[in-house]
Amino acid sequence: MSLLTIGTVAFDSIETPYGKVEKVIGGACTYISWSASYFMNDIHLVSIVGEDFPKDELAALEQRGVNLDGLEIVKGGKSFFWAGKYHNNMNSRDTLATDLNVLADFNPILPEKAKSCEYVMLGNLTPSIQAQVLDQLDGSQKLIALDTMNFWMDIAMDELKAVIARVDLLTINDEEARQLSGEHSLVQAAEIILAMGPKYLVIKKGEHGALMFFEGKMFFAPALPLAEVFDPTGAGDTFAGGMMGYLAMTDEISFENMKRALIAGSAMASYCVEDFSLNRLKTLDKAQVITRIEAFKKLMDFDFPLDF
Ligand code: AMP
16 A cells, blocks of 8 residues: 655754754654555655755665655745754754745645555644645545644644544644643544544653544553653654554554554653664664564563452
């Protein structure tokens, strides 16, 4: 199966209690695509960068099976730039800069092959652009997922709600779920959000794992407790990429397979946070991915005789 990935391809400057990096490779779509590439390799990326984006980074994506026909490179343009600083608990952060640059004039044109991808991951991006991508799909999709963040809720809530109504799966973090629904309880928030349109909702809770809601059912995937978390940037996107890559690879959309996809995403995210930028994700191999999934199986495994 093929996967269409959309979102930012960007530069980030990041500060965590472990250090500071300037203008490193980031972007929601970059993390999604790298992560998905460990499960399948028919990936079509649609995004925009400036001429300043390193060519070898694009070549590395292509080597992972990511088709870049849908990547617009703007002559003389500057790529999207985001800067953030994490608090000591690493679970919350302040955005210091969001420079849209070439993203401000992005008008995505989907290559023919991208229009018929069975699986679609609309990564974090201007909601009206996410909608423009949906308008160009050929209608044959099996699963369309969307990720977003508080930034867009603050400045484009109506457009965001309109695009959420058109997707099958929404992934957001706990604070964003509260903002979107106006409810503090995540269970009640989930009910309100599912009534907005998506069949599946995944609420990410950082180091506290992720919750999935579907037709009155719930599933919880923990995050793997790690001795050191260097940089949580991109963990949500890496999670989404792993989840969608696994779903596209297995081509089965059921609550049971979604559970496995949540673990696949959690395993990839647990690697992402071990280093800055995409450094750790780029050095993985399939055996390491499998080892990490095994670690999750062990973490979640217990026997409890109920005949006491
Ligand atoms: P995450 O930590 O999963 O929220 O993703 C962080 C990545 O999202 C960074 O690499 C940024 O380049 C990118 N990003 C930050 N803010 C935005 C935004 N408003 N829209 C799209 N992408 C963003």
